[in-house]
Amino acid sequence: MQTNFTPEQLADPHVATSEKILRKCVHCGFCTATCPTYVTLGNELDSPRGRIYLIKDMLENGRPADEQVVTHIDRCLSCLACMTTCPSGVDYMHLVDHARAHIEETYRRPFWNRMTRNLLAAVLPYPRRFRLALRAASLGRPFAGLLRRVKPLEPFAAMLDLAPSRLPAPSPAARPGTHPAAGPRRARVAILTGCAQPVLKPEINEATIRLLTRLGVEVVAPAGEVCCGSLVHHMGREGEALEAARKNVDVWLREIEAGGLDAIIVTASGCGTTIKDYGFMLRLDPAYAEKAARVSALAKDVTEFLSTLDLPQQAARGMTVAYHSACSMQHGQKITMAPKILLKKAGFTVRDPAEGHLCCGSAGTYNIMQPEISRKLKARKVKNIAATKPDVIATGNIGCITQIATGTDIPILHTVELLDWAYGGRKPDMLS
């Protein structure tokens, strides 16, 4: 597609990158068909092609963001289904990242919107604050109905809806330390402890550590790790995101130097997509570019890593699993087959729900900030999953787990919890 930037504009490396991305788009429109918001709303402005055009127009004219552009960019889930579909190889992810940072710099959001975003950014990435907030939420739940009736306060109602009624106790797996391999050590990995996940579902990392150590892998949870930065990154708060990335790069590099790392294991695919992008995010920082690229290359989703360990085929269990591929897994990291192959090898019958490419509506804080679209996508997702008549749903991202669990009674687990069970670990509580 033709672009119209001055040499001065292109001197900004962010603009230069976006210009290259825009030049690849031929405006064929294929992306519209697999975009969850276009499919739901039927307006090209809420499709990748429409957003690409809005961003192009804004950047070419060097304009601050305005209400219209912000509305349509905010509605983007960042599910990246468009990138799987795009035959031209348009790097929509980095284009929309740039647009979000531009919005954050140039646009003043309405008061309640600003407050909600500030609150999420100040609470979610910090486990202790998040735990407190969830406790408070159980007290606030009676007010959800009231909040829902006031449009700008709707996100608070959505938060209350999503907060679990019971909170698990803090897990030892969430504390820094080394978990030695059982038997001879075949590999040494770091595990991303995470921020929201260990508060909501500590079982996931517990299962991962149990399974990996049993398989002869030493697992380190390094001290000093922070949230991967994905949450603020998707809000366009680039400074904070890069700060988080730098801290984690330092932590993992220390670990590489101390004892060597074969992989950095990530059990939330949303985080995995971002950590794998650290190399790009920090490309303009001479002190960190190379280190970040090293970290990104080591980052592996837990199923990606398990696939390299050649696990034995287990006897059939007579249990049907609907595998829900998180967008960050299938579109962000392009991991499509590995989790299903692992589940089949572990003895489960695996079903693919229809419209598997469509987002469940979780998308980080999307279900809080855009509750209406999120609800529609959740209903559609749950219907497609239920049609496969599964005994259990497996997925690889905490966001999807929380979202889908509020729409169905079918138990939903992280893939690794089922794998741990199949290979000698404990049966997940949810199935007991």
Next chain:
Amino acid sequence: MDQIGFLAPRPAVLARRREIVADLLDLMPPGCLVHEERELVPFETDAFVSYRRLPLAVALPETTAEVAAVLKYCHRYGVPVVPRGAGTSLAGGAIPQEDAVVLGLSKMSRILEVDYANRTATVQAGVTNLSISDAVSADGYFYAPDPSSQLACTIGGNIGMNSGGAHCLKYGVTTNNLLGVKLVLIDGTVVELGGKALDAGGLDLLGLVCGGEGQLGVVTEATVRLIARPEGARPVLFGFDSSEDAGACVADVIGAGIIPVAIEFMDKPAIEICEAFAQAGYPMDVEALLIVEVEGSDAEMDAMLGKIIEIAGRHGVRVVKESQSATEAALIWKGRKSAFGATGRIADYICMDGTVPLGQLSHVLRGTAEIVAKYGLRVANVFHAGDGNMHPLILFNANDPEDAARAEAAGNDILKLCVDAGGCLTGEHGVGVEKRDLMRHQYAEVDLAQQMAVRAAFDPQWLLNPSKVFPLEGRPAA
């Protein structure tokens, strides 16, 4: 690019812009009218992205009644209307103009009825082509016409352009698979043409509307024919050392009375582009590739393939590769159907759509190469060879105006070559704005005058998609 002109906007309409927007806001449900300038920009073009015109407003109706209300209003006040499906037109069929209201059917995307007893599906116009097949595939049926953009393009747009696709060699194009439409005329009258049966009484108005390029009315619902899926289907790759050999092979296969489901052609640049995207396992050491798909029982497929392989052998085929699995077959088609978009990885392009008699394939391929070389450009050829529908993709740099002008000139020369070889300007993309000024190369004045008279009978004020199809000069006065 600016070689193709649009009609000058009607000053009376532009002067009333605010009023028109206010009136349309009253007619449409909330959130269904786009009118802020910033938000209009993404609607200024379609997949013929070289040309762009900002519309006056974009209406996104949810019902036939709302479509009728918009049309009635525009008719009353003389406001041009440009219908739009998914905006995937490669001929600029959905490019708006400054005084026009875009009527987008994207919110009307429901499948209304599937009737297996009559083998029909009735759908809203904004349904995508592929989702019709998706909706009936579990029951063993499909909708046959399959434009490469079938993932995204809508049935309404397919009807407007009488779209084809790879599998149309056997099953025919849109018009052969369309049984009825609900059509809203420019004055807001809703009419139904055809039905569930193969033929309706009276004049074949349905045949007229299919391919009408949105100038005769706006289709809001369609009843299409469903076809039972064959027992099996197998795409086979045939690699040749030259495009001429491949072209001659196609002519001989068809000449021998053999009609496979599809015969698709790709030259070397196209093979490289598609392989880079789909990793379909296309042979990379050949100059031209045919994808031939046969279907039926194993015995039927083997018999037909045997004959085709024998003919291909006479034309020096060097590689014959059968797909070994459903996944491989899907990848072969994914690569082929993504060819245009995948070209975006290496260059900007415009895509031609001329159709030629099969005996002329080799001649036109050679001529295309010469024309493109003359302009110092590159070309990738990927097209429906079985029905002679050629798609040379002329590669250029959109940020270089001279290069863009050369690409357009080369495109015009290629289309004239197709017409001179006994073919026509468009096989399936429609005339749109892209080929409009070449219509005089294909038709005599008297032909054009008759066609325009028919068109004007539906829309005497020339409000529907007015800058398209017919040359701007010599139109009958309203």
